Each structure stands twice: as structure tokens, then as C-alpha cells.
Amino acid sequence: MVGHGHEHDFPYKIPDYRIYKVSDAPLLLKTQQALAAQGLKDPWLRNEVWRYDPKHFGTERSRVISLVGRGFKLGFGAFVLTIVGTAVYDKLYPSEHGHGHGGDH
Numbered sequence: 001m002v003g004h005g006h007e008h009d010f011p012y013k014i015p016d017y018r019i020y021k022v023s024d025a026p027l028l029l030k031t032q033q034a035l036a037a038q039g040l041k042d043p044w045l046r047n048e049v050w051r052y053d054p055k056h057f058g059t060e061r062s063r064v065i066s067l068v069g070r071g072f073k074l075g076f077g078a079f080v081l082t083i084v085g086t087a088v089y090d091k092l093y094p095s096e097h098g099h100g101h102g103g104d105h
Contacts, residue, residue, distance in 0.1 A: 017046070025052035
């Protein structure tokens with residue numbers, strides 16, 4: 001950075017735009033063909049190819065597994081803790097107005 005006494009390289013390298021081809025993303029290729037059938041063209045479609053690259057985002061299946069698995073351990077732990085906590089609380093502080101004590105509720 002200029003002005004801080006020294007310069008740094010960016011922490012990332014912007015890839016060359018020419019490496020992305022709509023033909024590499026089957027879903028985008030279908031979109032391109034559907035647009036072409038109507039006489040339309042999306043000049044920015046190539047900019048979305050990286051989103052469909054399995055190297056960056058994995059396959060659709062791996063993304064679903066990741067989404068479902070995210071937070072599962074913490075959520076399941078909270079579930080077990082709630083069940084155990086409720087059982088302990090019920091043992092320590094039993095309900096005074098139980099079931100079957102005559103009809104005088």
C-alpha cells in the first residue's frame with residue numbers, strides 16, 4: 001500500500017477472464033441456448049461460469065451436504081442438552097399438580 005512506507009502485493013490474484021467459458025457450465029449453456037432460441041444474448045453470462053466450477057464450489061451434491069451438515073453437531077448437542085436438562089429439572093422439581101388426584105383441580 002502506498003503511503004505506509006512499504007508496498008504489499010494483493011492477497012489474491014484475479015484470474016484471466018478468458019479461462020471461463022459458458023460451454024464448461026452445462027446449466028449456463030442451456031440458459032445461453034434458451035436465450036438464443038428467442039433471439040437474445042446475455043453478454044455477462046460468462047461472468048457466472050466460476051460459480052458452477054466444481055473446483056471452487058464443489059458439486060451440487062457436496063454443496064447440499066455441506067449446507068445440511070453446517071451446524072448439525074451444535075444443533076444436535078443443544079437438542080440432547082435440552083432433553084437431559086428437562087429430565088433433570090423434572091426430577092428435582094416434580095409437578096405438584098399431577099394426574100389422577102381426584103377431581104379437585
